[in-house]
Amino acid sequence: MLMIILDGSITTVALPSIQRDLDFTPSGLSWVVNAYVIAFGGLLLLAGRVGDLIGRKKMFTTGLGVFTAASAACGLAATPAMFIAARFAQGVGGAMVASVSLGMIATLFPQPAERAKAFGAFSFVGAGGASLGQVLGGTLTQALSWNWIFYINLPIGAVALTLALRVLSRESGPGLRAGVDILGAILVTSGLMLGVYAIVSAGAHGLVGTHTLGFAALAASLLAGFVLRQARAAQPLLPLRMFTSRTIAGANLVQTLLLAGLFAFQVLIALYMQNVQHYSAARTGLAMLPAALTIGAVSLFISARAIARLGERHTLLIGLALVATGIGLLTRLPAGSAHYATDLLPTMLAVGGFGLAITALTTLAMSDARPEDAGLASGLFNTTQQVGAAVGVAALTTLATSHSTALTAIGTNPATALTAGFHLAFATGAALTLAALIAAATILRTKPATTTTSAVEIPADAPEHHIHTGV
Structure with missing residues (x-):
């Protein structure tokens, strides 16, 4: 999680250098952030449910590998298209990791006092990563180049993946055969992605502009369809009992x-x-x-x-x-x-x-x-x-x-x-x-x-x- 939080704050500091070296247009530069946020925010629910079915350790380690590999691709990118694609892949990997992290902590620490300490440490990492990113972003970009704000994820990812494979207990879910609501997954993932897109593009198009309201309405329709689907599906992606x-x-x-x-x-x-x-x-x-x-x-x-x-x-x-x-x-x-x-x-x-x-x-x-x-x-x-x-x-x-x-x-x-x-x-x-x-x-x-x-x-x-x- 340090790596994921760090990446969010460290990138904003390096945006001018990225724009200059990769010839990003001013409007295209926003996708350095948006591509990551849309993938991350849109896939969290789906990744969390699949993690329950296939095993949270498997989802966590796979996502960690995807995020680390995508970080290397960001550092090596030579064109805006390559860079944005790698940022989207980072968002996918980040969603896979983040979606199951809290569930694993809750499982590893069943006692209230221990769990409160674990969640406190988890929150500390978030705050520390955000402040550390602001310092490291400027330092690495000025001393080396913007590429190193992504390369720094490689040793962190390698250590985290090695430790996760060694110390996390193997757990198995019921498997995908237990039922994955494909239609529900399409509705919620597309709805969340479009919703996040409407939000992050509101600054350019206006909060009450036609572009923003149109995509927001489409996202709301998809999410409403998702709720109806969950009420009727035999194996819902998001059981409505969660909200009881x-x-x-x-x-x-x-x-x-x-x-x-x-x-x-x-x-x-x-x-x-x-x-x-x-x-x-x-x-x-x-x-x-x-x-x-x-x-x-x-x-x-x-x-x-x-x-x-x-x-x-x-x-x-x-x-x-x-x-x-x-x-x-x-x-x-x-x-x-x-x-x-x-x-x-x-x-x-x-x-x-x-x-x-x-x-x-x-x-x-x-x-x-x-x-x-x-x-x-x-x-x-x-x-x-x-x-x-x-x-x-x-x-x-x-x-x-x-x-x-x-x-x-x-x-x-x-x-x-x-x-x-x-x-x-x-x-x-x-x-x-x-x-x-x-x-x-x-x-x-x-x-x-x-x-x-x-x-x-x-x-x-x-x-x-x-x-x-x-x-």
């Missing part, structure tokens, strides 16, 4: 709202620092580093203890309250010179509450999953994460741009207009996070921390030393 669990349904809804607000904040605050405060790219990365470090530290050292003492629900509520407060503080950012210690740093520290929230959400989202549905629950959780982040970034950046443009058109000072647009977007992001807090308080039930159990059980053939490894 208030815990699973509620955790995914809360995550969608939370990620919509938080990921948009990360994009918009960087734009504010560079376009209003005139920070350099390097200074912007350093200014945002406390947020990543705080999230990582809270995930690794505090979240498991908080869950053990307070339970998942109360830990989640505290984390959501901190994030909502942190984003809300940004509505007071000045159009003139800002003081980092008083105007920006408090938010960077408050959003560390995400480390509490995401660990608790991950635990809740997996807690009611049946053993045979662990991969599917993992894929569903990752899908709502991707969709929430993409929707939030597209909607809030468009909202900020539209408001700023309208103010500039009537003669408002450019810096003031930009700041007002950011204020509106930050207020919306805080409202989304507050909605997540309300949803968590009303939908999710309290589970005593000392008696929490899971429907996911440890396989009978799993050696004990595999259960207690490496947290």
Whole structure:
């Protein structure tokens, strides 16, 4: 997962160099990101279900191999077409890995305290990978070339694959003969891909433009057809019983709202620092580093203890309250010179509450999953994460741009207009996070921390030393 998270943040820093060396057009350059996101977001559910059928270890190791090989292809690409195809393949491999990762953790760590530590470490890797990518991206591109931001995945992938083959217990699912809903797979994969495409292209075509709304409507129709298919299929790809669990349904809804607000904040605050405060790219990365470090530290050292003492629900509520407060503080950012210690740093520290929230959400989202549905629950959780982040970034950046443009058109000072647009977007992001807090308080039930159990059980053939490894 470090490799997958690292790849997302490390690529954005190198986009100008990639564009120059491979002769990308400005519109074509967006596909460096979009090709990966569309494949990744569109295939998570399908990969999670197939992983349950053929064995999650097999899906994980195969996906790891695909991602590593595709990384090498990205580094060797000589044309835009080759590069975009390799990025799509990276997205496929990333989806295969991510779709079953949480299910494997839930299986390997059946005890609530151990599982909370494992999910905390998992969340720490995400925060660490994001911040490490910003540093490594600029360093490798400047010292060597952009190709090395992909070559760095090769040793990581080789080590991870070797360890996975050696230490993960072999598990076998019922097999593909147990039934793969082909029509359902086509409907959900095409629907998700078109939906993600509509979202990521909204910046170029407008959030309410004909292009965006047309593809969004088509995606919605395909997904509606998928739901109808799941209600009637003998062997559904996504059994609707998953959503009869208030815990699973509620955790995914809360995550969608939370990620919509938080990921948009990360994009918009960087734009504010560079376009209003005139920070350099390097200074912007350093200014945002406390947020990543705080999230990582809270995930690794505090979240498991908080869950053990307070339970998942109360830990989640505290984390959501901190994030909502942190984003809300940004509505007071000045159009003139800002003081980092008083105007920006408090938010960077408050959003560390995400480390509490995401660990608790991950635990809740997996807690009611049946053993045979662990991969599917993992894929569903990752899908709502991707969709929430993409929707939030597209909607809030468009909202900020539209408001700023309208103010500039009537003669408002450019810096003031930009700041007002950011204020509106930050207020919306805080409202989304507050909605997540309300949803968590009303939908999710309290589970005593000392008696929490899971429907996911440890396989009978799993050696004990595999259960207690490496947290």
